[in-house]
Amino acid sequence: MNMQKLSEVISENTKIGANLHGTIYEIGVLSNITINQIKDPIELVLREKGINAEVELGDYDNIVQDSIRFKSKKIVIVFWELANLIEDFNYRVDSLDASSLEELVSRFESEISFVLQNLATTPLVLFNRFSTLMSSRDPLMVDNSRYIAGRLNAVLDNALHANLIVVEIDNVICGLGATVTFDWRLWQSSKLPYTYTFIREYVLAIMPALYSINGLSKKVLVVDCDNTLWGGVVGEDGPSGIDISSDTRRGKSFFEIHKRLLTLKNKGVLLAICSKNNANDVEEVFTSRPDFLLSSKDFVAQRINWERKDHNIVSLSEELNVGLDSFVFLDDSDFELGLISNSLPEVDCFQVPSNLSEYSSIFDSIERKFFKISMTQEDQERAKMYFEEASRKADKNKWTNQDEYIQSLGLKVTVSTALSIPISRASQLTQKTNQFNLTTKRYSESEIEKMVNDDNFFISSYAVADKYGDYGTTALIILERDVNSDTLIVDTFLMSCRVIGRKLEFAIFEYLMVSLVEAGFRTLKSKYIKTQKNAQVNCFFDSLGFRCLKNTDVKKDYILEIADYKASPKQLVNIMELK
Numbered sequence: 001m002n003m004q005k006l007s008e009v010i011s012e013n014t015k016i017g018a019n020l021h022g023t024i025y026e027i028g029v030l031s032n033i034t035i036n037q038i039k040d041p042i043e044l045v046l047r048e049k050g051i052n053a054e055v056e057l058g059d060y061d062n063i064v065q066d067s068i069r070f071k072s073k074k075i076v077i078v079f080w081e082l083a084n085l086i087e088d089f090n091y092r093v094d095s096l097d098a099s100s101l102e103e104l105v106s107r108f109e110s111e112i113s114f115v116l117q118n119l120a121t122t123p124l125v126l127f128n129r130f131s132t133l134m135s136s137r138d139p140l141m142v143d144n145s146r147y148i149a150g151r152l153n154a155v156l157d158n159a160l161h162a163n164l165i166v167v168e169i170d171n172v173i174c175g176l177g178a179t180v181t182f183d184w185r186l187w188q189s190s191k192l193p194y195t196y197t198f199i200r201e202y203v204l205a206i207m208p209a210l211y212s213i214n215g216l217s218k219k220v221l222v223v224d225c226d227n228t229l230w231g232g233v234v235g236e237d238g239p240s241g242i243d244i245s246s247d248t249r250r251g252k253s254f255f256e257i258h259k260r261l262l263t264l265k266n267k268g269v270l271l272a273i274c275s276k277n278n279a280n281d282v283e284e285v286f287t288s289r290p291d292f293l294l295s296s297k298d299f300v301a302q303r304i305n306w307e308r309k310d311h312n313i314v315s316l317s318e319e320l321n322v323g324l325d326s327f328v329f330l331d332d333s334d335f336e337l338g339l340i341s342n343s344l345p346e347v348d349c350f351q352v353p354s355n356l357s358e359y360s361s362i363f364d365s366i367e368r369k370f371f372k373i374s375m376t377q378e379d380q381e382r383a384k385m386y387f388e389e390a391s392r393k394a395d396k397n398k399w400t401n402q403d404e405y406i407q408s409l410g411l412k413v414t415v416s417t418a419l420s421i422p423i424s425r426a427s428q429l430t431q432k433t434n435q436f437n438l439t440t441k442r443y444s445e446s447e448i449e450k451m452v453n454d455d456n457f458f459i460s461s462y463a464v465a466d467k468y469g470d471y472g473t474t475a476l477i478i479l480e481r482d483v484n485s486d487t488l489i490v491d492t493f494l495m496s497c498r499v500i501g502r503k504l505e506f507a508i509f510e511y512l513m514v515s516l517v518e519a520g521f522r523t524l525k526s527k528y529i530k531t532q533k534n535a536q537v538n539c540f541f542d543s544l545g546f547r548c549l550k551n552t553d554v555k556k557d558y559i560l561e562i563a564d565y566k567a568s569p570k571q572l573v574n575i576m577e578l579k
Contacts, residue, residue: 004200005196006037006040006041006196009040009041009044010040012044013040013041013043013044013047016044016047016048017043017047017052020047020050020052021052021554022052022554023052024052024053024054025046025051025052025053025054025074025214026054026056026072026073026074026075027042027053027054027055027056027073027074027075027076027077028055028056028057028058028066028070028073028075028076028077029055029056029057029058029076029077029078029079030058030062030063030066030067030070030076030077030078030079030080030115031057031058031060031061031063031078031079031080031081032060032061032063032079032080032081032084032085033060033061033079033081033084033191033192033193033194034060034186034190034191034192035057035079035192035194035199036057036192037192037194037196037199038055038057038077038199038202038203039055039057041199041200041203042055042077042203042210043055045203045204045207045210046210046214049211049214049216050532051214056070056073058070060191061084063078063080063111063115064111064114064115067114067115067118067119068118070119070122071118071119071121071122072122073122074122074123074124074213075122075123075124075125075126075210075213076119076122076124076125076126077125077126077127077206078115078125078126078127078128079128080112080127080128080130081130081131081134081193082130082131082132082134082135082145082148082149082152083134083135083193084191085104085108085148086104089135089145090134090135093135093143093144093145093148094143094144094145096144101144101147101148104148105147105148105151105152108148108152109151109152109155112152112155112156113155113159116159116161116164119161119163120161120163120446121163121446121447121450122163122446123163123213123442123443123444123446123447124163124165124209124210124213124373124444125161125163125164125165126165126167126206126209127156127164127165127166127167128166128167128169129153129156129166129167129168129169129170130148130149130152130153130156131149131169131170131173132145132146132149133170133173133178133181134182134187134193153166161446162374162444162445162446162449163444163445163446165209165373167205167206169202171205172198172201172202172205173198175201176197176198176201180195180197180198181194181195181197181198182194182195182198183195208368208369208371209371209373211371212371212372212373212431213373213431213442213444214431214442215430215431215432215433215434215440215442217369217370217371217372217432218269218326218327218328218348218369218370219269219270219322219326219327219370219432220269220270220271220272220316220317220320220322220326220327220328221261221264221269221270221271221272221327221328221330221366221370222272222273222274222313222316222327222328222329222330223261223271223272223273223274223275223329223330223331224273224274224275224330224331224332224333224336224352225273225275225277225282225285225304226242226275226277226332227332227352228275228330228331228332228352229244229254229257229258229294230242230243230244230251230254230285230292231243231244231250231251231253231254231356234277234281234282234285235277235278235281239281239284239285239288239289240288240289242285242289244258244289244291244292245291246291250356253356253357253359253360254356254359255291255293256359256360257359257360257363258292258293258294259293260363260367261294261298262293262294262298264367264370265298267370267372267375267379268372268375268376268378268379268382269370269382270300270301270320270322270382270386271298271299271300272299272300272301272302272303272316272320273299273301273302273303273304274302274303274309274312274313274316274329275303275304276305276306276309277304278304279302279304279305282302282304283296300320300386301316301319301320301386303315303316308339309331309336309339309340310339310340310343310344313327313329313340313344313347314344320386321497321498321500322497323346323434323533324344324346324347325346325347327344327346327347327348328347328348328349328350328366328369328370329347329348329349329350330349330350330351330352330366331349331351331352332351332352334351337349337350337351348369350362350365350366372428373431373444373445374424374427374428374445375424376422376424376425376428376472377425377472378425378428378472378473379428381470381472384469385469385470385471385472385498388468388469402501402503406502406503406573408467409466409467409468409502410466410467410574411464411465411466411502411504411573411574412464412465412466412573412574412575412576413462413463413464413504413507413508413511413573413574413575413576414462414463414464414465414575414576414577415460415461415462415511415575415576415577416460416461416462416463416473417458417459417460417577418452418459419452421448421452421459421460421461422461422473423445423448423449423452424445425461425472425473426443426448426459426461426473426476427443427444427445427447427448429461429473429474429475429476429494429496430442430443430448430476430492430494431443433494433495433496433497434531434533434534435497435500435533435534435536435537436494436495436496436497436500436505436534436536436537437492437493437494437495437531437533437534437537438490438492438493438494438526438527438528438529438534438537438540438541439490439491439492439493439527439528439529440529440531440534441491441492443492451478455481456480456481457478457479457480457481457491458478458479458480458481458488459476459477459478459479460476460477460512460515461473461475461476461477462474462475462476462477462504462508464499464504471496471498471499474495474496474498474499474504475494475495475496475499475504475505475508476492476493476494476495477490477492477493477508477512478490478491478492478493479491479524482523482525484523486520486521486522486523487521487522487523487524487525488516488521488523488524488525489524489525489526490524490525490526490527493526493540495508500536502573503573504573505540506544507573507575508575509544510567511575513562513565513567516562517562521562522561522562522563523559523560523561523562524546524559524560524562525557525558525559525560526541526546526557526558526559526560527555527556527557527558528540528541528555528556528558529554529555530553530554530555541556541558541560542558544560544565545560545564545565545566546558546559546560547559547560
């Protein structure tokens with residue numbers, strides 16, 4: 001969408017939208033300005049990812065009332081422009097006396113709080129920070145515009161709503177410049193302040209948040225070595241001759257990237273290496289250079305050889321059990337990046353710039369690919385978990401069959417229910433889990449919290465550990481009470497790919513069935529909703545004894561009489577409930 005004209009975006013959006021089916025992903029835009037141009041760009045970037053997005057614009061300057069009407073949307077975006085708080089704001093604001101100014105500010109402080117409260121259960125709210133760039137152009141003058149903006153922004157900063165993201169709209173404006181951002185002619189004639197160029201950049205700026213809540217954030221960053229992690233070619237310059245020193249002009253750029261790679265790793269991003277080099281040369285860099293911030297253990301997997309890099313990245317995907325569409329690749333070579341782009345188009349590629357002063361800004365764009373709305377303990381320990389998994393795989397070869405191997409692990413599952421549910425992690429699981437996910441419904445933290453406090457929902461999460469370490473919370477089940485009190489519907493049944501292949505799903509289901517019998521439920525209804533990534537669970541409910549009521553190309557409907565369920569005679573997993 002970067003360089004497309006609005007007419008081209010509208011045409012492409014209409015074309016893709018006509019071929020999308022299923023549940024509509026509703027997005028609302030509230031504003032006190034004319035913002036019609038934003039509809040098609042938002043829809044297009046999401047529809048290109050297979051999300052059946054539909055944007056509805058609120059009525060002009062009707063934010064408070066529309067916040068009530070829009071609260072059931074999946075996402076609400078708020079354009080509340082300082083320059084249009086009152087008629088002729090730019091000319092009237094500095095003539096207000098102290099009393100009138102306080103009355104104006106207090107009124108809008110209350111209205112903002114009221115809107116945020118109305119939208120408290122909306123999964124995601126993107127609220128633009130109040131900007132003075134349209135109304136206060138004198139860099140030396142401390143005027144009423146800045147005072148009002150400061151007070152109103154304080155309301156946003158102090159809001160405790162977990163679903164709220166405050167968008168730093170000034171960053172987008174400054175990236176383009178005021179002359180490219182604002183259309184003063186249209187502002188005066190129709191209260192449309194922004195050019196389409198700005199709208200396009202704004203949509204791209206907020207898209208990481210929309211991708212994150214829909215499980216589309218990237219997970220793996222694959223990096224080259226020569227002229228990517230360091231300056232020079234280690235095979236020619238030797239480990240002592242490459243430049244990574246913070247004391248040199250060239251080395252300083254790579255030193256900064258090392259710090260930022262470590263920051264990404266600590267946020268749960270998986271780092272991997274794919275480099276055409278001799279493995280011993282690279283390992284010597286890790287071990288012999290005290291100024292090298294990264295260690296070999298910071299990378300969960302490495303492909304250091306002379307094979308084709310596209311083949312190596314496919315191999316990394318298989319080893320890490322992460323789809324190629326979750327990969328980002330960073331290299332300095334035009335040839336290698338062209339190869340990956342052509343053979344693995346789902347992988348996002350970035351090139352190290354020839355002018356290293358631009359490397360930092362390139363990495364800004366890379367970091368945005370890994371944006372997460374919230375952080376969990378599992379994120380911070382993800383790399384450690386992958387190294388523990390490598391130990392499990394090595395040990396697996398000792399056993400002659402799967403059951404013996406599973407028993408050797410000493411698997412323990414801790415069940416959390418009701419108020420003990422880790423809400424942030426539960427939300428994240430719904431947003432990120434694709435393979436073992438029967439319905440692939442995405443929920444925000446506020447939605448999970450709402451269900452936890454609703455007697456018509458029964459939520460349980462499952463934390464898994466074994467003799468090698470802790471997997472963290474890796475499974476989630478959400479049941480909804482049907483109209484009949486003795487019937488439940490499986491809304492969500494998912495399990496992280498990290499624990500697939502250990503028969504945990506069957507142990508968890510058996511535990512669930514015992515709980516349902518004790519609670520007096522008789523019938524369980526369920527669905528399998530087909531996606532591009534969950535084919536492996538196509539027959540999961542069949543394997544549990546559910547009866548298929550309806551089977552189409554896109555979903556299956558099931559029912560199970562709980563009394564008819566036959567438990568497995570072999571128990572391989574120890575399950576205990578968190579009190």
